[in-house]
Amino acid sequence: MKNKTLYVLTEDLSFFYNLNKELNNLKIKFEILNFNWKIPNIPCIIITTIKECERIKKKINKKVLILAYNENERFDFFIIKILASSRVGYDKNYSSLIFTIDPGTKHFGLVIFLDEYFLISYTIYEKQDLIERIKQYVAALQENNMELISLNFKLGSGVQSICIDLIKSIYNLFQDREELRILLIDESKSSQIRIREKKRKLPKHESSALIISLREGVEINKNSFERILNNFQTMPKSVFNNLEISNKIQLLEEIAKKVLNGELPLNKVTKMLKNETLHH
Numbered sequence: 001m002k003n004k005t006l007y008v009l010t011e012d013l014s015f016f017y018n019l020n021k022e023l024n025n026l027k028i029k030f031e032i033l034n035f036n037w038k039i040p041n042i043p044c045i046i047i048t049t050i051k052e053c054e055r056i057k058k059k060i061n062k063k064v065l066i067l068a069y070n071e072n073e074r075f076d077f078f079i080i081k082i083l084a085s086s087r088v089g090y091d092k093n094y095s096s097l098i099f100t101i102d103p104g105t106k107h108f109g110l111v112i113f114l115d116e117y118f119l120i121s122y123t124i125y126e127k128q129d130l131i132e133r134i135k136q137y138v139a140a141l142q143e144n145n146m147e148l149i150s151l152n153f154k155l156g157s158g159v160q161s162i163c164i165d166l167i168k169s170i171y172n173l174f175q176d177r178e179e180l181r182i183l184l185i186d187e188s189k190s191s192q193i194r195i196r197e198k199k200r201k202l203p204k205h206e207s208s209a210l211i212i213s214l215r216e217g218v219e220i221n222k223n224s225f226e227r228i229l230n231n232f233q234t235m236p237k238s239v240f241n242n243l244e245i246s247n248k249i250q251l252l253e254e255i256a257k258k259v260l261n262g263e264l265p266l267n268k269v270t271k272m273l274k275n276e277t278l279h280h
Contacts, residue, residue, distance in 0.1 A: 012052070
């Protein structure tokens with residue numbers, strides 16, 4: 001149930017105020033319903049509270065998905081689940097998260113993919129805030145999920161010291177996770193491409209992180225990452241199977257826009273670009 005109409009149905013003013021604020025911040029459009037109105041007979045998502053859920057259960061059909069907030073759960077987790085349902089589609093058991101990071105000296109660009117589809121992007125100023133944001137999304141989407149979500153990281157290799165520190169933090173944070181994969185990505189010229197998401201220009205570091213997400217890289221492990229980073233700049237470009245950016249900017253911009261709009265999953269994009277590379 002991806003990109004379906006989103007409705008809010010509640011008489012809880014406090015809940016509505018907080019919900020409205022968060023959805024507006026995320027630029028998620030929604031319409032308001034009234035309990036006296038007929039429930040739409042279309043595929044849609046209705047947001048309400050657990051207490052009010054009983055009032056509409058008999059009125060809904062199989063096309064309607066209800067996301068009901070329980071006051072005992074974390075509100076930020078609930079917002080992330082709404083975001084996932086509206087942009088990627090509702091699933092009780094999501095299978096994978098991809099965090100693409102453009103590490104900089106003053107900013108981090110972060111793009112998050114859920115089950116290969118774009119979920120959200122951020123510009124973050126402190127490493128600890130970046131780690132907390134990653135923890136937040138993993139915890140929210142793992143909550144009540146019967147399957148363990150596989151975690152994947154794609155890191156731009158530009159600033160070596162920052163990259164090493166970040167990799168150590170990721171391994172420390174998820175030391176008990178077997179399904180953890182980290183790729184080092186050649187981020188050269190990624191900042192040359194600027195992306196517009198509909199009417200909004202994606203901030204520089206988020207654009208760079210998005211371009212990094214489209215690229216292939218070198219997989220690392222706990223024992224190899226420092227050695228690989230030390231030799232990264234001398235590796236042949238053929239290792240990465242990446243398009244030469246200088247004459248493919250327009251193609252990458254078009255693909256990036258489709259990724260942002262949920263038209264293309266990341267795994268399909270990497271195959272497309274690999275084929276493009278092989279034929280040039």
